[in-house]
Every structure is written in structure tokens, then in C-alpha cells.
Amino acid sequence: MTDEPASDREPDPQEAVAARMREQHRWVDLQIQQAMARGDFDNLPGAGKPIEGLGGDPDPDWWAKRLVAREQLTGIAPPAIGLRREDAELDGLLDRESAESEVRRLVEDFNRRVIEARRQLQGGPPVITRTRDVDAEVAAWRARREERRAAQRAQLSAERARRAERPHRRRWFRPPEAPA
DSSP, X not given: OOSSOTTTSOOOHHHHHHHHHHHHHHHHHHHHHHHHHHTTTTTOTXXXXXXXXXXXXXXXXXXXXXXXXXXXXXXXXXXXXXXXXXHHHHHHHHHTOOOXXXXXXXXXXXXXXXXXXXXXXXXSSOOOOOOOOHHHHHHHHHHHHHHHHHHHHHHHHHHHHHHHHSOOOOOSOOOOOOOO
């Protein structure tokens, strides 16, 4: 220790940092208290519920699974799982196409990926997805397309019939007549 008075000593840099940290903590606490008084934290989503991922979840990859679900990420599942999902959604994908050649290309591409996944020996669940007969899928696509068109024609004719039944109504607004 030195005999110098406290005002004559140079301030210790560590003490200065500690003093600034204490001041910052007080400022942050003050901001939180003011926000609570204003009600900024009322009715937040998840209020009164435990924070997910903390505590007794034994799965070490809980955060990755929640990220995939929240962000709706695709393409990161094993091929067997991805192909099962794609197989379930394939009819809807084909129905959005308007050309038979594109339907054939999509089914052939799906079949190629199923065969390729069967050849892979990377582990994971087995590939149980079956390949699809291209000609049968095209025929089914044509049938579904014709059913949709028939339903649209029926709806259109019903709409026309409803319009024909209604008496012609006069418009309530007439534009002003032009001066002669």
C-alpha cells in the first residue's frame, strides 16, 4: 500500500471496468422494471409455460428437430423417409402439370431416385417405396384431369342456369345523359 491519498492515486483499470459493469447492470435492471410496469411483457407467446429444451428432455438433438419443424426444412431426411413423403404427394404434384410429357418425366425421375436409394448402403431405414408404372400413372393423371374438367363444366353450366333463372335487374346507377 502506498501512503498517497486515494484522490492522488491512478484509478485501477479493473476497478473502473467493474464499476462500469455495475452501472450497466443497474441500467439494464431499470429498463426491465420500466418495461414490466408498462406491460410490455404481458401476453407474450409461451407465457406461463416452461422453456422448451430445458430440463428433462433426454434427446440431445431436440433443438435440431424443433428447427426442422419450425422452419419446415425438407431434403435433410434419409432417402427412405423423403421418398415415402414424396410418394404420398406425387399424385398432387402430377395433377398440377398440364402436359403428358412432363408427367412422364416426373414419374421417371421419381422411379430413378427410388432405384438409386435402394442401391445405397448407407444405413438408416430401408427403402420400401415402390416404383410406379409410368403408363399407369399417365392414364390415372388423364382420368383425374378429365374428372376435374367435367366437374368444372358442371359447375359452369349450373352457374349459367342460375343466371338464366334470375330476372334481369336494372342498374341503380345510370350515367348522366349527354346534352343534346
